[in-house]
Each structure stands twice: as structure tokens, then as C-alpha cells.
Amino acid sequence: MNSTKRVALVTGAARGLGFATAERLAQDGIGVALADINGEGAEDSAARLRNRGIDAHGYRLDVTDPASIGTAVAAVERDFGRLDILVNCAGILPRVNGRNPTVADMPLDLWNATIAVNLTGPMLMAQACVPAMRRGRFGRIITISSRSGRMRTFGNAHYSASKAGLFGLSRILAGEVGPDGITVNCIAPSRIDTELNRAMPGNEATLQAALKETPIGRIGQPEDIAAAVAYLASDAAGFVTGAILDVTGGSYMP
Template sequence: MNPDPIADPFDLTGRRALVTGATQGIGTDIARTLAGAGCDLVLTARDREGLAALARSVRADHGVRVEVVPADLADAAETEALAASALAAFDGLDVLVNNAGISVPQRVVDVDATTWDLVLAVNLRAPALLGSRIGRAMAQAGRGSIVNVSSVAGSLALAEHFSYCASKAALIMATKVLALELGPSGVRANCVSPTVVMTEMGQRVWGEEAKAAPLVARIPLGHFARPADVSHAVLFLAADASAMVNGVDLKIDGGFSVA
């Protein structure tokens, strides 16, 4: 017998989510999108003032509960403390969105250990630790959704992005292991892999038409992604709409990776 149909498979009312990297670009859009679906939020980033301002705005716009926990995800101890604080904020979590990430462009021949370790710490170790600690609590509760924000650079090599590509490729595989081990306890793990997203940073780097044109020409849909393209995919993976989706790397790239 099939289970009863879900009244609104995108409704997150009463759910609790942690969103990392919440004060910039994609992270802010994800936070607002989840709040718009009724989700209570724990928001984290290094920018204390930015977190406080975002929390006030989200509470006013959507009427959900919002707590902030400033943290530097390059620091393993702060990451561990974040997991504990986020779980305590609303007595558990239903959704974890590992969005925070950094990129320090370097040619292969110029890579240095300090930069390599920093990028891997933020882009891979932090989501792995949060996935482990929060995933364990979700498994004990019997449900949860982990959504990792990777990149098409995790599947396709990008010049001058040695550490970034390596970290995002590893994050995709880490997601699959989370899905494999936590799935039997009712916890799903998936990731989204966008192409260039036209945040403020994306505009600064790719806003010049002459620079962007060769890359846009390789995207069958003919344009870069918007923040909403990513946040809507995250909402889908966080919600019951994707109840049978586990271990997937969802490309948000307009067909770039198949062209």
C-alpha cells in the first residue's frame, strides 16, 4: 500500500535547518527560501553583524524562529562547537545545508600548503564534520536531510582551481557515503552542483560580457545560474518532495556538464 499523499510536499513548517555561509550570495537566498517555506533557521557565518541583520530581516519577512551562531569553519574546534550549538538551538535539526565555501585561485605549480589546507578545511572538512555530528542526531531522531553545495568544478577540471576542484569533488563523494550510511536511519544526503551563479561576486568576476561569453557559449540554456536556481533545488532536496532522492549530485548548470 502506498503511503498517504503529502498535502504540500514543499512545506517545511515546523522543520529546523542549519545554513552555513548564510550572509552572502547563495547562502542568503537559501535561508530566505527555506524560511519562506516555514522553516525555522540557525544561521552561521563569520560576519556577526551580517548574521544579526539577516536574522532580523528573515524574522520580519517570514515570521519564523531564527538563531545565529557565528563560526569560522576553517577551525575544526569551532565547527564542532557549531554542530552542538545548532542542535541545541531548537532541540534538534531536520535539515543541514552545507553552503559555506571558499576559492583561492592558484596555478598547480604555485600551490602552497597553507592555501591548500584552508580550502580543504572549509570546503570539505567542515561539511564532513557537520554531516557526521548533525547526521548522527538526525539518525537518532529517524529523519533528516543533508544538502551539500558542491560545484560543477567537482566533476570538471577548472584551471587555476586545484584545491577548489579537489575539495568539491571530494564533497560529492562524501555526500554519497553519508547517503549510504545514514539512509537506513531515515536520513537523506544529496548535493547540488551549480555552474557560475550571478551573485554579487559572480557579477564582479563574470559580469564583463567579453569574459563571460566563451563560458556562456558552452551552456546549452545560454546563461549563468541565478541564486534562486540553487535555492529552489535546495528546497526540493530538503523537503518531502524529494523523499526518495538520496545520494544524488544534482547539476544546476543549464546542461554545461553534458555539452
């Protein structure tokens, strides 16, 4: 048990953005709890970090299930002795037969599943983690949203609505927990080169289109998002709350 250094719980951490975020936070000396619905994957990723001398543990966690969340959060506090930072990385983007569904043909079960993971999940995670942060008089809640929550796209209303909802959730929560020394912020990335995105149909064409609209001239990497998380988790960002940090290479400028 380490009761002195800060501890971060990262959801969706078995791979992709979540794993890159846990790895980056560990570079700043933060203990990392890697949580994922794929519990074995989370533990395997945590073991990779432990092999490098990093204080890391893996946990199975379903962000749609309050009981699963409660069990995982209790285990994190047991293993580390504290919980200071929550990073909501878990998310889904389900399609219909490989295509982006329009509102007219949106299956209700697809809509409900997306809202449950992408929007209700971060709310449930905050409910479970805020008490520990209040006890420590310090907290950081950082949620990965998307630029699609701020702009028009074709189809995928289930995803865009869930990501837009995170902005409202985070701003209300920021006002509620600010007096306790807790900040709440969103990061809104453009398309990021992750394993999940590479596996999607038409990925190469999508990447080329993304390149054309990005002034920086490259596709975002998981490390770009992880660096933004590290800033918002740091003492340097203590006066930043209720904010949306766009990490898009300039492809979206509000």
C-alpha cells in the same frame, strides 16, 4: 522554541547562495539557522528574515573549527529544539595575485585552506549534526559542490579537488546514515551570479563566456540553487540519496 516544524542549519548564510537558500527554505515553513564565519553578518541576515515574520536566528560558525561547530550546533538545538536539515554552502576560492594557480605553482597554505573549508568543513558539520537527525529519525544533508569537480578546467586544482571530494564524501555518508532516515546529496552548479563572483577580477568576461556555453541562455541565480536545495530537503525527495544534481543551465551534461 519551536519543537514541531523542521529546522535547517545553513552555513555560509550571511549572503549569496547561503542567504538565498535560507530564505527559500523559510518559504516552505522551515525554521532557519543562518551560520557564517561572519557572525554579525549572519545575525543581520537573520534579522532581515525575522522582520518578515520568519523564524530565523544567526550564529557565528567556523566550519574548520570543531569547537566552533559544536557551540553553534548546540545553540541551534537550544533555540529551535531540533535540527533536521544541514545545508553546506560555505566555501572559498582563493587565488594567487588575482589569477588561477596551476598545480606547479600552488602554494601549500592555499591548498590546505581550501580543502579545510570546502571538504573537511562539510565532514565536520555532518559529524556534529547527524546525532540530532538520528534522534528525530529524519534528516537531510545537502552540500553545494560544483561542476568543476566533474570536468576539466585550467588551474584551480585546489578548488576542483575539494569539490570532487564532496561527491565521494556524500556517497559514503549516504550509505552510512540511510538506515536512520537521513538522505545525503550534492548540488553541482555552474557559475552563479553572486556578490562574491561579481567582485572577482575579469568577472564580466567570465560571465560572457558562461553565457555562450549555456543552452538556457542566462547566468544562474542564487534562487536557482536555493530551489534545488528546497527540493532535496523536502519529503518529495525522500528516495533520493547519494545523488549529484547538476544545476548548470545545460553547460555541463554528464
